[in-house]
Amino acid sequence: MGVDFPNRQDIEDAAARIGAHVRRTPSYEVAPGLWFKLELLQHSGSFKARGAFNRILSAREAGELTDAGVVVASGGNAGLGVAYAAATLGVPAEVFVPVNAPATKVAKLRELGAVVHQHGREYAEAYAASTIRVAETGALFVHAYDQPEIVAGQGTVGLELPDVDTVLVATGGGGLVGGVVAAIGDRITVVAVEPAGAPTLHAALTAGKPVDVVVDSVAGDSLGARRIGTIPFALAVHHGMRSLLVPDEAIVEARRRLWDQYRIVVEHGAATAFAALDAGVYVPAAGERVAVVLCGANTDPATLHAETAHATG
Template identity: 65%
Template structure:
């Protein structure tokens, strides 16, 4: 399965009015922050969720049976929000390790929450079984064409809001966001994926020449905890020459606190990895290189910020 720039453009038209056009913050002549943490339910995920559901609705595949997904948190929040807005029920399977703040928020969005297993893979298997048994539409957290195209609409916004720029730093879990952005930009800027050292799904896939399972853990695992890069994402990052940089746990924690101290941005650990790449030197821009840093999620406990 592949996603094209035309798919991203169609997604932008389809979800217009359903998602927020999040702002950018130019903090220096060479650094701009894309504040996607201000998106509905605190992450970029509603872009893909709405595109998947609205596309299915156009094809008559979204019914009163509703939708099913598996998520460690953010994708579930997005699906629950989009389902509520579209007037259909949502059943969300999450691992027992999902943050309590995200589980509580899911319930406020009228979702049926099922906690099962200790990691995303187990919740995913249960969600697929439930979808097949019930006939509800399955919404993947990151590896469906409509999801990737929807996430790519963020890239189109960047071209309108921040151009010209040379490089975009993007957090990577399952890869839906970075695949969509790389497709939307189509080589007009360098795209660099940032991953925790303890969850290197893209780095290992690029090394192996195909998506492979990796062990994941660490402070960012609640939002970047996919064990395998999506197949759509793998094809997209390889086609567009995307590379991965890895950041340590210590760098992620420090970067999260730095975003709060410097900009008063309360972000989850997964969203702090792009700041960590710059602060730790894992990614070193060339002199004059214009960098956009995507800040992609805010679903965190602010009391843990120093």
């Protein structure tokens, strides 16, 4: 496809580079043959810290990091990962987020010392503003999901998975699912799960190339990219990955069930992968061992309480 994408060795190199800075998050078998990979316990509340550390440390090794620091555009989680990594490494960070980014994420960004710019109502608009800022300052641009170092860093999640047959991964811009399939796609089936209201990979696979989609989903704050990244798409095609779509009602119900049954609080984006199982969109074969990556917990618990109260009448 003419796109350079990371391979297993790149991901192992990333794991060695970032190992001192990120958590090896636990996996638990919560039912026979069903595992949860608890990446919500990662620094900054999601897997995004992995890619952020790999991108910044790689740039430092290459002499590409300047006093201008780093700039990232984000729906929230990528910004948190970059802000955390930058603060840990003593690097200035500016984060561009949409004006409707969750207040909990914006507050945490500022708590981590990042300069926050709120621009537009979608990730794509915040992204456009961030590129102007990079041109003005010469800062290192950290893409939320479509740089080799980012995808390789996110792929280190795959190196930590238990011995399973299949892993379900929530997908927005595709950095996590692309990294995971690059890491383990030769031995474990990786299935992308997307909100029906933000089907970036699904639409790209149908069109044969990344295309813009309309984003209208309860999980849009973390899975709200307008199109799949070129690197994740190339990896998806290379590995023959498939994408499953789940409606918002299933995402909300899966999030509620994760709390009711397992006492795990996640954001809607993280509940999306579990929704495929919970709603029967993905039905494991007899004896199939399945892992679900619960990728983020940056949410306002009050929204979970409200949804649970509504569900119970």
